[in-house]
Amino acid sequence: MTKRLKIGIIGSGGIARFHVEAYQKLPYVDVVAVADVVPGRAQQFAENLGLTDAQTFDSHTEMLKLDLDGVSICTPNASHHRTSVDALRAGKQVLLEKPMSVTLNEALDMVKASRETGNMLTIGFQPRYDPNMKRLQEIVQSGRLGNVYYVETGGGRRRGMPGGTFIRKDLAGAGAMADIGCYSLDMALNTLGHPRPLTVSAFTSNHFGRNPLYHPEADRFEVEDFGVAMVRFENDLVLSFKISWAMHMDTLGATMFLGSDAGIKVTPFGTGPWSGVWDGSIGSMTMFHDDFGGHTETPIPLISHSVNLFQAKVHDFAEAVRDGRPAPIPAEQILIQQAIIDGVLRSAEQRREVSVELPHNV
Numbered sequence: 001m002t003k004r005l006k007i008g009i010i011g012s013g014g015i016a017r018f019h020v021e022a023y024q025k026l027p028y029v030d031v032v033a034v035a036d037v038v039p040g041r042a043q044q045f046a047e048n049l050g051l052t053d054a055q056t057f058d059s060h061t062e063m064l065k066l067d068l069d070g071v072s073i074c075t076p077n078a079s080h081h082r083t084s085v086d087a088l089r090a091g092k093q094v095l096l097e098k099p100m101s102v103t104l105n106e107a108l109d110m111v112k113a114s115r116e117t118g119n120m121l122t123i124g125f126q127p128r129y130d131p132n133m134k135r136l137q138e139i140v141q142s143g144r145l146g147n148v149y150y151v152e153t154g155g156g157r158r159r160g161m162p163g164g165t166f167i168r169k170d171l172a173g174a175g176a177m178a179d180i181g182c183y184s185l186d187m188a189l190n191t192l193g194h195p196r197p198l199t200v201s202a203f204t205s206n207h208f209g210r211n212p213l214y215h216p217e218a219d220r221f222e223v224e225d226f227g228v229a230m231v232r233f234e235n236d237l238v239l240s241f242k243i244s245w246a247m248h249m250d251t252l253g254a255t256m257f258l259g260s261d262a263g264i265k266v267t268p269f270g271t272g273p274w275s276g277v278w279d280g281s282i283g284s285m286t287m288f289h290d291d292f293g294g295h296t297e298t299p300i301p302l303i304s305h306s307v308n309l310f311q312a313k314v315h316d317f318a319e320a321v322r323d324g325r326p327a328p329i330p331a332e333q334i335l336i337q338q339a340i341i342d343g344v345l346r347s348a349e350q351r352r353e354v355s356v357e358l359p360h361n362v
C-alpha cells in the first residue's frame with residue numbers, strides 16, 4: 001500500500017494556492033497544516049481551499065513540531081533561509097519556492113542544513129519540467145555548438161511590476177534580478193551544465209518603481225526594477241544577463257548560446273506584457289550554422305506536450321519524498337546562481353566589477 005504523506009505549507013499568499021491545488025490532485029497526499037505570520041490568514045486560506053482538517057498556525061516553528069513528511073515554503077524571499085533551515089532541522093523534506101535565498105551566505109547555510117540532516121532541499125524552478133528545456137540542454141551539452149563562449153539571456157516585461165512583499169527590501173531582499181532573473185539564470189546555467197562563475201559587473205535601477213506615474217506604491221518601492229550584468233566564468237565563457245519589470249521597450253531580446261561551430265536562438269512561449277521571463281516553456285529554438293555551402297538556419301522541432309509545469313514540480317517533490325529519491329532540483333546546484341545574484345547586488349551597489357565568492361569546496 002502506498003504510504004500517505006503529510007504535507008505542511010509555510011506562507012499562505014499568492015503562490016501557496018498553486019502548491020495546495022497540485023497536492024490535492026495526488027491521492028496519497030494530505031495537506032494537514034498551514035502557517036502564516038499574519039494572524040488568521042492561514043485559517044482563511046485553509047477554509048478557501050477546502051482543507052477542512054488542516055491545523056493552522058501563526059508561526060512556522062509551531063507548525064514544524066507536527067509530524068510532517070514535507071513542507072512547501074511559499075514565503076517572501078528574505079524568509080526562505082530561516083524557514084527552510086528550521087524545517088530541515090525539524091526533520092522535514094523541503095520544497096522551497098524560487099529564488100532560493102537573497103545572499104550567498106544564506107544559501108550556503110541552507111545547503112549545510114540539508115547535508116547535515118540528510119533531508120532534501122529542492123528549489124521550485126518549474127521550467128525545468130518543460131521537455132524542450134531538456135532538449136535544449138541535451139543539444140548544448142552534446143557538443144554540437146562546439147566551444148560555447150557567449151550566452152545572452154534575460155527577460156523583460158514592458159509593465160509587470162509586482163507590489164506588496166515583492167518591493168520591500170526587508171521581505172524580498174532584491175527586486176527583478178532575483179524575482180524573475182533567477183529563472184533566466186537557472187535556464188542558462190542548467191543548459192550549460194553549471195559552470196563556475198568568477199566575476200560579475202552589474203548595474204541596476206528603479207526609474208519605474210520609484211515613479212508614482214508607473215507604480216501605486218512608489219513611495220515604498222525599495223528594490224531594482226531593471227538590471228544588467230556581465231558574468232565571467234571559468235574556461236573563457238561569458239554570460240550577459242538583463243532583466244526588467246518595466247521598460248519603454250517591447251522585449252530585451254532572445255536568449256542565445258554562441259558556440260565556435262553553431263549558435264542557438266531561443267524564445268519563450270507566449271505573448272503579451274507578462275510573457276518572456278523564462279518562468280514557463282520554450283516557444284522556439286533555431287540553430288544557426290554554416291552548412292551546404294552557406295549560412296544555414298535550422299528550426300529545431302519543439303516537442304509538443306501538455307505538461308502543467310507547476311504541477312509537475314510539486315508532484316515530483318511529493319514522489320521523491322514518497323520514494324526516498326534525492327532532491328529533484330538540488331539546492332547545491334542553485335548555489336551558483338545565488339553566488340551570481342549576490343555578486344550582482346554587490347557590484348551594482350559598489351559600481352564596479354566584483355569577484356564571485358563561491359567557496360572552492362562547493
Ligand SMILES: NC(=O)c1ccc[n+]([C@@H]2O[C@H](COP(=O)([O-])OP(=O)(O)OC[C@H]3O[C@@H](n4cnc5c(N)ncnc54)[C@H](O)[C@@H]3O)[C@@H](O)[C@H]2O)c1
Pocket residue numbers: 010011012013014015016035036037038041059060074075076077079083097098099124126164165166179279
Ligand atoms: N514559481 C513561481 O511561479 C512563483 C510565482 C510567484 C511567486 N513565487 C515565489 O513564492 C514566494 C511567495 O510569493 P507570493 O506571491 O506567494 O507572495 P505573497 O506575498 O502573496 O505571500 C507570502 C505569504 O507569506 C507570509 N509569510 C511571510 N513570512 C512568513 C513566515 N516567516 N512564516 C510564515 N508565513 C510567512 C506572508 O504573510 C504572506 O501571506 C516568493 O519567494 C516568490 O518569489 C514563485
